[in-house]
Amino acid sequence: xxxxxxxxxxxxxxxxxxxxxxxxxxxxxxxxxxxxxxxxxxxxxxxxxxxxxxxxxxxxxxxxxxxxxxxxxxxxxxxxxxxxxxxxxxxxxxxxxxxxxxxxxxxxxxxxxxxxxxxxxxxxxxxxxxxxxxxxxxxxxxxxxxxxxxxxxxxxxxxxxxxxxxxxxxxxxxxxxxxxxxxxxxxxxxxxxxxxxxxxxxxxxxxxxxxxxxxxxxxxxxxxxxxxxxxxxxxxxxxxxxxxxxxxxxxxxxxxxxxxxxxxxxxxxxxxxxxxxxxxxxxxxxxxxxxxxxxxx
Ligand SMILES: [Zn+2]
Numbered sequence: 001x002x003x004x005x006x007x008x009x010x011x012x013x014x015x016x017x018x019x020x021x022x023x024x025x026x027x028x029x030x031x032x033x034x035x036x037x038x039x040x041x042x043x044x045x046x047x048x049x050x051x052x053x054x055x056x057x058x059x060x061x062x063x064x065x066x067x068x069x070x071x072x073x074x075x076x077x078x079x080x081x082x083x084x085x086x087x088x089x090x091x092x093x094x095x096x097x098x099x100x101x102x103x104x105x106x107x108x109x110x111x112x113x114x115x116x117x118x119x120x121x122x123x124x125x126x127x128x129x130x131x132x133x134x135x136x137x138x139x140x141x142x143x144x145x146x147x148x149x150x151x152x153x154x155x156x157x158x159x160x161x162x163x164x165x166x167x168x169x170x171x172x173x174x175x176x177x178x179x180x181x182x183x184x185x186x187x188x189x190x191x192x193x194x195x196x197x198x199x200x201x202x203x204x205x206x207x208x209x210x211x212x213x214x215x216x217x218x219x220x221x222x223x224x225x226x227x228x229x230x231x232x233x234x235x236x237x238x239x240x241x242x243x244x245x246x247x248x249x250x251x252x253x254x255x256x257x258x259x260x261x262x263x264x265x266x267x268x269x270x271x272x273x274x275x276x277x278x279x280x281x282x283x284x285x286x287x288x289x290x291x292x293x294x295x296x297x
Contacts (some may be wrong), residue, residue, distance in 0.1 A: 012128035060121030108143035124169030
């Protein structure tokens with residue numbers, strides 16, 4: 001499977017559920033794929049415990065067959081973005097209510113060290129230069145998102161260690177680890193302000209009013225210009241038909257306004273073996289410091 005660009009740049013993004021790759025960083029993936037980077041999405045779970053969030057799709061035959069339908073949706077989104085995708089085979093943890101235990105055997109109930117093994121094997125096989133995942137809050141308080149962060153950090157380290165998981169392939173040190181800053185409060189605020197300034201009603205006001213108390217956002221170190229790929233991002237998101245309804249608050253904004261006021265997807269550089277922007281500076285390429293080094297391994 002991993003022979004398409006043996007000498008080129010490789011980008012691995014690790015997500016919790018099918019649809020997360022389309023709602024966070026999808027235009028970045030589409031842009032790098034179009035530029036010839038080998039882009040692989042690793043999806044930790046099958047999204048088996050997701051709800052059907054689109055009323056038009058909320059039918060018994062859909063609910064009963066959700067795992068299979070979500071695989072099909074993932075395949076359609078993958079095709080639209082022009083990337084590759086692999087499931088890591090864990091079971092969705094669902095969103096337990098307050099005080100409710102995690103379902104037995106689910107992804108978030110696994111020991112991190114054990115759950116990291118399939119990703120260690122994938123990193124050693126695919127040999128990404130850059131890895132992207134969520135920050136330690138998960139970006140969204142779902143146990144699978146927090147677990148995805150933990151597992152990715154563990155696998156990023158373990159994959160490079162020749163003494164660990166020797167059965168999982170030759171060691172590989174990815175050069176950089178990034179965290180998503182997608183769907184941030186400042187993004188919603190900027191979109192809301194721009195819409196109201198132009199007299200466009202915005203449902204984002206409600207989201208902002210209910211915004212939970214969250215720790216201050218990580219510094220933006222990296223902005224990827226990708227507005228040309230917003231249409232592909234939107235199409236990929238809508239391919240997850242059980243998970244999204246056209247017109248939900250985070251999609252219900254005029255794209256021309258978005259292209260004007262926030263034409264990038266943003267990241268925080270969490271680890272780097274090839275340097276990074278000076279404090280306060282912002283880089284514009286996930287592969288900064290790696291260009292021209294494609295053929296090195
Ligand atoms: Zn998710």
